Amino acid sequence: MIDKTGFLYHEICMWHDTGNRSIYDDSGIYFQPTTSYENPETKRRLKNLLEVSGAMKQLKSIDSKVASIEALQRFHTERYIASISEKSAKGAGDAGEGSPFAQNGFTIARQSSGMAIQAMESVLKGDVKNAYCLSRPPGHHAKRDTGSGFCLLGNIPIAIMAAQAKKLVKRVAVIDWDVHHGNGTEEAFYDSADVLTISIHHDNNFPANSGGISDRGTGEGHGYNFNIPLPAGSGIDAYLTTLNELVVPALQRFKPEIIVVACGFDAAAVDPLGPMILNSETYRKMTNILMKEANKLCNDRLVMIHEGGYSPSYVPFCGLAVIEEMSGQRTKVVDTLSDEIAVWGQQEIQPHQQDLIDNLKSYLKDIC
Numbered sequence: 001m002i003d004k005t006g007f008l009y010h011e012i013c014m015w016h017d018t019g020n021r022s023i024y025d026d027s028g029i030y031f032q033p034t035t036s037y038e039n040p041e042t043k044r045r046l047k048n049l050l051e052v053s054g055a056m057k058q059l060k061s062i063d064s065k066v067a068s069i070e071a072l073q074r075f076h077t078e079r080y081i082a083s084i085s086e087k088s089a090k091g092a093g094d095a096g097e098g099s100p101f102a103q104n105g106f107t108i109a110r111q112s113s114g115m116a117i118q119a120m121e122s123v124l125k126g127d128v129k130n131a132y133c134l135s136r137p138p139g140h141h142a143k144r145d146t147g148s149g150f151c152l153l154g155n156i157p158i159a160i161m162a163a164q165a166k167k168l169v170k171r172v173a174v175i176d177w178d179v180h181h182g183n184g185t186e187e188a189f190y191d192s193a194d195v196l197t198i199s200i201h202h203d204n205n206f207p208a209n210s211g212g213i214s215d216r217g218t219g220e221g222h223g224y225n226f227n228i229p230l231p232a233g234s235g236i237d238a239y240l241t242t243l244n245e246l247v248v249p250a251l252q253r254f255k256p257e258i259i260v261v262a263c264g265f266d267a268a269a270v271d272p273l274g275p276m277i278l279n280s281e282t283y284r285k286m287t288n289i290l291m292k293e294a295n296k297l298c299n300d301r302l303v304m305i306h307e308g309g310y311s312p313s314y315v316p317f318c319g320l321a322v323i324e325e326m327s328g329q330r331t332k333v334v335d336t337l338s339d340e341i342a343v344w345g346q347q348e349i350q351p352h353q354q355d356l357i358d359n360l361k362s363y364l365k366d367i368c
């Protein structure tokens with residue numbers, strides 16, 4: 001069973017209801033309400049594509065439970081947990097900074113965190129080679145004392161802290177390729193040298209004033225938080241160069257016991273919430289790069305936790321590409337948009353993108 005890819009999905013995650021709003025702010029009476037960008041369809045359509053393409057047959061389905069309150073408390077404050085628990089019981093609320101939820105939102109968020117916990121445990125215990133967790137609500141913006149940006153609970157910090165508490169792992173590398181900064185994960189491990197957090201994101205997109213290159217961790221954690229804020233319009237070469245010239249050397253210096261990816265698909269070219277121009281083939285290649293490092297460094301241990309990605313028609317192709325690569329299969333599904341995006345202008349690396357990458361290379365020496 002060790003060579004299988006685990007897959008986690010739970011129907012109740014699709015019942016998380018963010019309401020009828022375009023993004024996360026109230027646009028007043030002037031704006032016709034519409035479906036929130038963060039809605040079940042992007043994820044459910046990925047799961048459906050896995051099924052109709054036959055890819056699901058090669059995956060090992062993994063069950064999960066809701067995360068315990070104790071597991072949440074390792075990262076979140078008691079005040080915050082009590083606050084969203086009460087709002088959820090009353091029927092609806094906002095966890096903070098644009099993280100609306102409806103009835104049972106807290107329970108569903110605990111399910112999402114529980115899936116991340118189980119994904120990590122299954123890989124660390126050797127039940128599966130690697131795992132993909134298709135959960136919602138997402139988690140990488142959630143902070144200790146507040147939700148943020150559609151995220152209620154910090155799924156990745158909660159899962160890492162649960163695995164560390166069970167002494168299943170110590171050194172963990174988190175690669176966040178969601179187009180927005182992984183600020184919650186950064187906060188969770190800012191003073192830790194045991195967890196390397198690398199976030200590749202659009203410069204100063206969301207949250208505002210977050211994810212700058214000078215935010216590098218504190219105390220023992222100095223150097224172990226690595227922000228890579230790419231300019232708008234970064235494409236295929238910019239991302240692959242970032243992985244090959246910054247992420248891979250960082251991983252080789254750090255020598256993690258497991259690699260966790262905050263897997264957002266909102267750097268795709270047709271995403272409504274990001275200005276980047278990736279295609280599904282780039283996500284496949286980035287997965288392959290990390291799998292090679294996981295093979296060299298940590299017995300293939302790789303866990304992907306689903307984060308953002310807001311194109312209902314394109315997220316499924318990106319997710320399929322990642323999961324095909326993780327599980328060593330290739331279905332007959334053809335992403336016809338991928339070749340079209342690949343020849344768009346500025347897909348080759350631009351001088352200002354390469355300059356940023358070159359400047360950041362000096363930060364690698366602080367990782368050991």
Ligand SMILES: [Zn+2]
Nearest residue numbers: 178180266308
């Ligand atoms: Zn995002």
